[in-house]
Amino acid sequence: MSILIAGTLALDTIETPTDKAERILGGSATYIALGARPLVASIGLVAVIGRDFPDEYRQILKSINVDLSGVQHVKDQDSFAWGCQYRDNLNTRETTFTHLNALEHFQPIVPEHFSQCKVLCLGNLAPHIQSDTLSQVSDASFVACDTMNYWIRETPADLRRVLREVDCLVINDEEAIQMTDQTNLFAAAHQVLRMGPKSLVIKKGEHGAMLFVEDHIFIVPGFPLKDVQDPTGAGDAFLGAMAGSLCNETHIGLDALKRSVVYGGTVASFCVEAIGHDQLMDLSPFTIEQRAAQFGGVTEWPSLQRQTE
Amino acid sequence: MSILIAGTLALDTIETPTDKAERILGGSATYIALGARPLVASIGLVAVIGRDFPDEYRQILKSINVDLSGVQHVKDQDSFAWGCQYRDNLNTRETTFTHLNALEHFQPIVPEHFSQCKVLCLGNLAPHIQSDTLSQVSDASFVACDTMNYWIRETPADLRRVLREVDCLVINDEEAIQMTDQTNLFAAAHQVLRMGPKSLVIKKGEHGAMLFVEDHIFIVPGFPLKDVQDPTGAGDAFLGAMAGSLCNETHIGLDALKRSVVYGGTVASFCVEAIGHDQLMDLSPFTIEQRAAQFGGVTEWPSLQRQTE
Numbered sequence: 001m002s003i004l005i006a007g008t009l010a011l012d013t014i015e016t017p018t019d020k021a022e023r024i025l026g027g028s029a030t031y032i033a034l035g036a037r038p039l040v041a042s043i044g045l046v047a048v049i050g051r052d053f054p055d056e057y058r059q060i061l062k063s064i065n066v067d068l069s070g071v072q073h074v075k076d077q078d079s080f081a082w083g084c085q086y087r088d089n090l091n092t093r094e095t096t097f098t099h100l101n102a103l104e105h106f107q108p109i110v111p112e113h114f115s116q117c118k119v120l121c122l123g124n125l126a127p128h129i130q131s132d133t134l135s136q137v138s139d140a141s142f143v144a145c146d147t148m149n150y151w152i153r154e155t156p157a158d159l160r161r162v163l164r165e166v167d168c169l170v171i172n173d174e175e176a177i178q179m180t181d182q183t184n185l186f187a188a189a190h191q192v193l194r195m196g197p198k199s200l201v202i203k204k205g206e207h208g209a210m211l212f213v214e215d216h217i218f219i220v221p222g223f224p225l226k227d228v229q230d231p232t233g234a235g236d237a238f239l240g241a242m243a244g245s246l247c248n249e250t251h252i253g254l255d256a257l258k259r260s261v262v263y264g265g266t267v268a269s270f271c272v273e274a275i276g277h278d279q280l281m282d283l284s285p286f287t288i289e290q291r292a293a294q295f296g297g298v299t300e301w302p303s304l305q306r307q308t309e
Numbered sequence: 310m311s312i313l314i315a316g317t318l319a320l321d322t323i324e325t326p327t328d329k330a331e332r333i334l335g336g337s338a339t340y341i342a343l344g345a346r347p348l349v350a351s352i353g354l355v356a357v358i359g360r361d362f363p364d365e366y367r368q369i370l371k372s373i374n375v376d377l378s379g380v381q382h383v384k385d386q387d388s389f390a391w392g393c394q395y396r397d398n399l400n401t402r403e404t405t406f407t408h409l410n411a412l413e414h415f416q417p418i419v420p421e422h423f424s425q426c427k428v429l430c431l432g433n434l435a436p437h438i439q440s441d442t443l444s445q446v447s448d449a450s451f452v453a454c455d456t457m458n459y460w461i462r463e464t465p466a467d468l469r470r471v472l473r474e475v476d477c478l479v480i481n482d483e484e485a486i487q488m489t490d491q492t493n494l495f496a497a498a499h500q501v502l503r504m505g506p507k508s509l510v511i512k513k514g515e516h517g518a519m520l521f522v523e524d525h526i527f528i529v530p531g532f533p534l535k536d537v538q539d540p541t542g543a544g545d546a547f548l549g550a551m552a553g554s555l556c557n558e559t560h561i562g563l564d565a566l567k568r569s570v571v572y573g574g575t576v577a578s579f580c581v582e583a584i585g586h587d588q589l590m591d592l593s594p595f596t597i598e599q600r601a602a603q604f605g606g607v608t609e610w611p612s613l614q615r616q617t618e
Contacts, residue, residue, distance in 0.1 A: 089492040183398040185515075187535045206494075207516040208530065217607045219530040221517065226496045248615060258611035289613070296610045298526045302567035304601055306557060 002040040006133040007123025009047045013083035024276045025057040028123035031233035034280040035240025044114040046070040050079035050102035074102040110136035119243045127158035144168045164196035223269035230275040234268040241267035266292045311349040315442040316432025322392035333585045334366040337432035340542035343589040344549025353423040355379035359388035359411035383411040419445035428552045436467035473505035481512045532578035539584040543577040550576035575601045
């Protein structure tokens with residue numbers, strides 16, 4: 001198994017200023033898998049679904065070579081469902097509903113053949129579920145982890161316990177500020193690193209992302225897009241592509257982490273171009289490489305040595 | 310004359326969450342000059358001051374080799390005065406007062422020996438004053454121009470007239486959006502370019518800046534700073550450093566413009582480290598070069614070719 005993902009499978013209802021999609025396939029595990037898929041051979045999922053989860057959505061995941069043998073099927077509850085509404089220029093999102101349903105009492109069980117994964121992705125879930133998953137995977141080369149405002153506020157001790165065991169925490173700028181007593185993002189980043197993760201990625205939406213490893217900082221802008229339709233899942237797709245990129249490395253040092261952030265930003269830029277997961281479904285490695293090269297072009301630093309006549 | 314700057318000389322009153330400064334030397338011309346000064350030999354100012362403008366402030370400008378022979382001294386009015394208050398994490402600014410005073414009926418007069426400048430910087434002023442200045446300078450190699458929300462809203466036709474004659478418009482993200490009917494910054498940028506300026510720089514504060522020239526886009530992040538004290542004047546210092554950098558070029562093509570944006574971001578990062586203009590006063594070319602090199606380090610793109618064992 002190249003990548004093992006623990007996260008949510010959800011039925012998403014998304015409303016943007018120009019579009020609406022109801023009960024589409026969503027959740028952190030879905031978008032992480034979709035982000036990783038073009039870059040890796042095998043993906044395993046640890047998640048839970050309820051009685052109303054459409055078989056069609058299982059088939060979608062299977063069609064992209066995701067192993068669902070770690071997905072528990074709860075027969076007497078509905079699936080996790082989540083709704084959101086974007087306003088204005090898509091920078092403001094309001095959660096319209098969160099029905100935990102089958103997710104509420106989820107206890108992850110990692111199948112035997114999953115425990116030999118190279119990269120473990122702990123998608124956004126209660127920290128104790130993340131810890132539980134981690135304890136069942138003994139020898140992953142790299143553990144990446146996400147979280148959200150709810151867990152930062154409600155279960156800080158559980159979260160701290162996970163953080164001490166992960167190689168990279170991947171969160172957004174608001175979460176980084178919320179985890180600390182800082183108002184400055186760079187000061188916050190260093191405080192978060194002291195909580196335990198070996199490295200940190202802070203995602204800033206349209207403004208790009210920043211990688212912190214020891215004393216190194218690597219900043220990428222957002223890929224230039226003239227038309228953004230739906231940011232849902234972009235952060236998870238970013239994490240998935242990071243994991244996919246890291247899976248292909250023989251040694252995970254600074255350059256490998258930088259590459260993973262480049263692929264994270266590149267794949268996330270496809271994600272936001274259409275509502276739901278449409279843009280990610282048919283994404284080929286070639287298309288990703290092309291955009292990654294373009295991405296490098298827009299950040300290409302000039303020589304600071306001037307040519308003199 | 311290397312650089313000619315038309316702009317405001319102001320008495321600024323600035324309140325941050327941690328500090329307050331009253332009637333300090335400010336204004337667009339001041340910060341543009343301070344941003345350019347470490348990079349160029351000679352700077353001329355076209356501006357206006359009133360009867361209350363402290364002689365000490367004239368001496369400060371003279372001490373950094375700014376030629377004040379284009380500064381009109383209005384004896385029966387006070388100087389332009391402006392106040393602002395920053396809230397929270399310094400991202401929200403509220404103007405507390407604007408007293409135009411001597412600025413209200415300002416008609417720029419460019420001294421004869423200024424008209425041979427290499428770079429003309431039209432700082433934030435009424436567009437008709439910018440046009441008037443431009444008409445008195447026949448042969449500048451490069452004309453850079455700023456504006457603000459007030460002129461975009463109140464005098465759009467005057468602004469359009471200036472835009473058709475400038476080589477680079479340097480504005481912030483909100484202004485770019487306001488100038489167009491777009492909500493996406495990249496779409497807005499292309500619409501602004503169609504209004505006439507040969508190139509466009511959009512400043513995004515802590516998130517960096519973007520250069521648009523023909524089909525090229527160059528994006529720089531904000532320089533990583535753990536402690537930001539006062540953003541006042543950073544945008545003008547950015548423009549000044551851009552102008553200073555361009556002054557040193559033999560040919561102003563894409564690479565020269567990219568370098569100017571790098572120096573703009575570098576010098577602006579010093580500006581915000583203290584309240585008012587303190588950090589800019591003693592800035593040496595060496596200190597700027599050191600930080601510009603560090604700046605290049607944080608954006609250094611990894612090779613996308615993985616090393617295989």
